[in-house]
Amino acid sequence: MTGPGWHLYRSFLAVMRVGSLSGAARTLRIAQPTLGRHVNQLEHTLGSPLFTRSPQGLTPTDLALALLPEAEAMESASHALSRVASGAMASDAGIVRITASEIVGAEILPAILAGLRMTHPRLAFELVLSNRTEDLLRRDADIAVRMVRPVQEALVAKSVGRIKLGLYARRDYLDRNGTPANFEELERHALIGFDRQTLSARSLGDLPSWAVRENFALRTDSDLAQLAAIRAGYGIGVCQVPIAKRDPALIRVLAGAFEVWLDTWIVMHENLRASRRVRLVFDHLGQELQRLIVSAHGRR
Template identity: 55%
Template sequence: MDDTNPSWDLYRTFRAVLQEGSLSGAARTLGLTQPTVGRHVEALERRLGVALFTRSRHGLAPTDAALALRPHLDMLETTAASLLRTASSRGSAMRGTVRVTASEVIGVEVLPPIFATLRRQHPEISVELVLSNEVTDLLRRDADIAVRMIRPRQEALLVQRVGTVKVGLHAHRLYLERHGMPASLDQLQAHALIGFDRETATIRSMQRRLPAFRRNHFSFRADSDLAQLAAIRAGFGIGACQLALATRDAALVRVLPRAFEIALETSVAMHEDLRTNRVCRAVFDALVTGMTEHVRRQDRRPR
């Protein structure tokens, strides 16, 4: 093993080969030649003193050593990306890149108009949007700012609560005209229900309040909240939808409003160290304003 510290280029190439499964795929991703990628891998193996790949019929197979190193490679990539974003947003000009994470539905249905307004005010601010229903680690700087539907539990975060997003059962009016409006939770089992495919902690909590919403009862199953929302809008059946989103579409009708409602405490959070970063603060404030308006919208249509 060579005691000198390998350059980041070698690690970056190694990570690309892991992701692509071949030297040629990594070369295309990095904009390098295949021989250069091969030399990078060989150089890193010499420096580390371990074999990283074995050849197979399907390409390059990572060794146990390579798989053990992968989490550290991901952390290096995250740190490098965070370093570039932070450097780009320093200075007196409102210029730079900010990485935002949000759930699928919020990221697609709510945030784009907020970002469009931000763009008109600050045209040199770029936004990277990560759609995930998983809670992103802001302390590790996987993202700069997060729109969260649960109470943040990490310390060292600047958190602004924007209100409670309410979720209720909805269906398209054409579906209800064909199949009737259920009069009770028990009657839901006679309807086409839209729900999840894989169970999560949040879903288990919902099931305690809504026994009819179990996987074997669903006529349409998807772990994507966007897919479920699309099925509701298409008139497939009854599913869960944010009240604020339902107010946009007169064809969506709330079902059993007094029997079922989920309240999701919503906030915008970012790392405390970014408090003085003018670019991050501008994006943070825009998200707080936009999400507050989204919460207010849910009470604008009679239930």
């Protein structure tokens, strides 16, 4: 009827991650026999074994592998619940979990969050850097910064403008290799691009003809690695204009020919409207991002 208690699945998750009863018991700070009983009980109610025991530890069965993502989803929900409950009384205390792309999360958010924490020192943040768009509905995060317009009805979305993308290289690279004047010349250069076609690459729409995998002299799906390569003078790559402007050594190339805009949204789950803490962060994030974008594009 009403499924097994949550603590059974918590123990199950720990065993799946650690691989042994003893180790899992240590991480959960409970006794090992307790954990063993939990697993036994879960197996008993399910009617099938979850692990094959051995003196070296426990190895999961197919059933355990099938159950894993579901148990993880429940864990996400549990964490979300704890977050909402955490600073429920005070409006400016508690945890806010934010997801964003790697670039935004590493280059833009830290400064904004630092400012926010100056005025609200009781806030704490959790950052999840990923390009998956489903984090909010699964409640893996409270707030998301996304480059695509959200379509789900249960989400509260706010547009913060469009971020411009441009091609950049470090000054000394261009001094050594020359500055390309058109797309044809680009192919002779050390291009930095994606490895497999990632979501962030796809979101740019149809790719120009030179932007194919074979032309890239450095291929990686990590946007941060691409940025680092540009900064290291490796070659020419795509970079967000507001970020590139902070580094005087980075020079924009083919400014007239290559210019792409990324629609930027900040999104939160509808349920969190009532949480003043999340709203506070949501509003602040919206203001700062908006300010950042218009100021960067104002003095272009």
